[in-house]
Amino acid sequence: MCTMIAHQVQVMGRGKSGPEWFEVREANVSYDHPYDLPLEHALNIDFVNEALGPGARVAVELSVDAARQLVKTIEAVLAQADQRGVLEDLPVVATPSLGPSA
Numbered sequence: 001m002c003t004m005i006a007h008q009v010q011v012m013g014r015g016k017s018g019p020e021w022f023e024v025r026e027a028n029v030s031y032d033h034p035y036d037l038p039l040e041h042a043l044n045i046d047f048v049n050e051a052l053g054p055g056a057r058v059a060v061e062l063s064v065d066a067a068r069q070l071v072k073t074i075e076a077v078l079a080q081a082d083q084r085g086v087l088e089d090l091p092v093v094a095t096p097s098l099g100p101s102a
Helices: 064-083
Strands: 005-017 020-032 042-048 057-062
Touching: 005 042, 005 057, 042 064, 057 064
Parallel strands: none
Antiparallel strands: 005 020, 020 042, 042 057
């Protein structure tokens, strides 16, 4: 059964798909059926830039335990960088989508 649990968040980053790097603008996060991971449900993350088309996508499917461990590890790394005074906390800057020319 599909859970239909999905959220989207704006992000600022870069992703690599094939030989090329591209600007990542959104992350789609869901808990639902994975495409390739052999589990009934997984945490699925798609880092995308919809303005660049379907090739500008990096997809990750994680088990629940792996997702929780990743969250803890990210928080630990950011806390350590903050303690050392090297954390670059920049806001996500929303940029307009590059749609087709009118």
